[in-house]
Amino acid sequence: MLLLDGIHDLPLFIAAGLLLNITPGADIALIAARSGAQGFRAGAAAALGVGAGCMLHAAAAALGLSALLAxxxxxxxxxxxxxxxxxxxLGISMLRTKSTSGGDSAAVASVPPARFGRxxxxxxxTNALNPKVALxxxxxxxxFIAAGTPHKAQAFLVLGLIFNINGTLVNLGFAWGIAVLRARLAGGSGRCRWTLWLTRGVGALFVALGLRLGLAESPVR
Known part of the structure; x- marks a missing residue:
């Protein structure tokens, strides 16, 4: 196929990409927090946002901007x-999540619903501002691109699109799983005390990841 010119070992690329997509990180954490707090639609919105950020990195790599960054x-x-x-x-805002008391005196998350656009x-x-994704x-x-192909930019975009589609499907599946778990544990009410700890836990993780990213040395020094 013309679109696959210059690309080799595509099945291996897909398999490796799927393994990378299921590796826990900030993207997965955000999707889990939003699905746990607001359900599948919010988790799906976060997953699609992550996919858009990932595609931005793929396009930047194809255009040579990532090489400039590196x-x-x-x-x-x-x-x-x-x-x-x-x-x-973002982490501090999640850590500030408040709790309320239900009829059984159990603490539940009181997460202000965020619009899906937000x-x-x-x-x-979360994805686009991580320079390590570009690297x-x-x-x-x-x-997975042949060294002698004259279509390197096209190959970059095609592989980036394949990686992104697979990653988005994985993230949507993850969002759905968390939303189902949320509904079952909440007894269909949409509120459950574990969402409070999930949101705060993700907030603490984001703060730690942010500090780690900020204190990391540049790989191009």
Whole structure:
């Protein structure tokens, strides 16, 4: 097929990509928190936002912008600090989640419902502001592109799209699973005390990830 010109070992790429997609990280944590707090539609919005951010990295890699980021310590640091600040801010907002008392005196999460557009944006920024995702595309994708092909940019985009579609399907499945668990544990009421700890736990994870990202050394120094 013309679209697959210059691409080799596609089944291996798909398998490796799926393994990477199920690896826990900030994206999965956000999807879990939103699905647990608001149900599948919110989790799906976060998953689609993550997918949009991932596609941005794939397009940037195809256009050579990621190579510029990888070669400039200043550019890498600016993006890294912005991404770290965003993760810490998002984490603190989740840690500030309040609890209320139900009829059985059990603490439940009182998470203000966020509009799906805002949840989508959170997913997008969580992924797009992580410069390590850009470096991942530069390191991983070229292994499946023939060195002599004249269609390297096209191959980058096609592989990025395949990786993104598979990742989005995995994330949507994960969002659905968390939403089903939420409904069962809440007895169909949509409220359950475990969502409070899930949201706060994800908040603590985001703060830790943000601090780790901000304190990490640039790989291009």
């Amino acid at each position: 070669g400039s310590a200043t550019a890498f640091d600016v993006i890294r600090w912005i991404g770290a600040a965003y993760l810490v801010w 949840v989508f944006l959170q997913g997008f920024l 991942f595309f530069l390191a991983f994708v070229p292994q």
